[in-house]
Amino acid sequence: MMNRFICIPLCLFLLSVCNPKKNERPNGWYYITDRVEDSISLEPIVTINDFEEIKLDSAENLKGKFIYQITGHVAADCVEKWADATEHSIGKRIGFVFQDEVICTPCINCRIETGSFAISAQDTDIKSIYWQIVRKIHSR
Known part of the structure; x- marks a missing residue:
């Protein structure tokens, strides 16, 4: 009986620690x-905190359905990095x-020196993403 009281919490602890x-x-x-496991780089080019x-x-x-897209510019101090x-x-x-x-994963055709970007996706609530980003920008 005592083994159960020790074994069950121990198993739960090990599962939580080993969980990725x-x-x-x-x-x-x-x-x-080009990595197979995770194709997104570890570090961002720019974050939403860099959006002007x-x-x-x-x-x-x-x-008759509206399709939405977010357009924007990165801040002046990030334009060169973006370019x-x-x-x-x-x-x-x-x-x-x-x-x-x-x-979204747009294919880049040229150097973008203006700091401009566009975010669009067919099966994603772009309006919701827009408002969440706006709230984060205004809360800085």
Whole structure:
């Protein structure tokens, strides 16, 4: 009987310790790497804390449904970093990660020297993401 009282809590403890931890990356833009296990770089290019401004844009599709997109610019002190990162990624993809979920992975065609970006996805609530980012930007 005493063994049960010791064994059960010990097993629960071991399960919690051995359970893999969730990655919990900061929300932002990341390089997409060639590694098989995890294709998102460990460090972000820029995070949402580096966003200067964002806007919610929309267009109506042929079925009358609105499609949403977030457009924005990184802060002035991050423009060069963004330009270098996009130049490094020409012909490759970068990814926007929000709450540990990859939202979009656009293919980069040229160096983006203006600090501009766009976030869009078909099966994701872009409006909700927009408002969450706005709240974080205004709470700085």
